[in-house]
Amino acid sequence: MAVQVTIYLNESDKWHGRPLNMAILNYLHDGNVFAACTLHAVGGFLGRQRVKTSHLVDAGGKLPVIIIFVDTDEHVSRVLPKLKEMAAHRLIVRVVEIWIVTLITASA
Secondary structure (H helix, E strand, O other), X not given: OEEEEEEEEEOOXXXXXXXXXXXXXXXXXXXXXXXXXEEEOOEEOOOOOOOEEOOXXXXXXXXXXXXXXXXXXXXXXXXXXXXXXXXXXXXXXXXXXXXXXXXXXXOO
């Protein structure tokens, strides 16, 4: 069974002085997670905060960044505790069962 995890961040979030989204992406890669991507949004909000968009001059690094990754339930369960530590102040959504219809593998 495949599991999808989506993590909602801000582009200004940091982990040990580095952009949090890149730190998480590198952690997932080093942990041999099956697939992951980072999406930079042009607008969004978190909770009751005001809507931030790329059209605002004062967005100030608060635009949303979304990380999505997919792997087996067992592998996700292994990497999730560290992700909860890294993104303790952000929303992490775990979708327990997804279906992979077509799998395309890249040649190294």
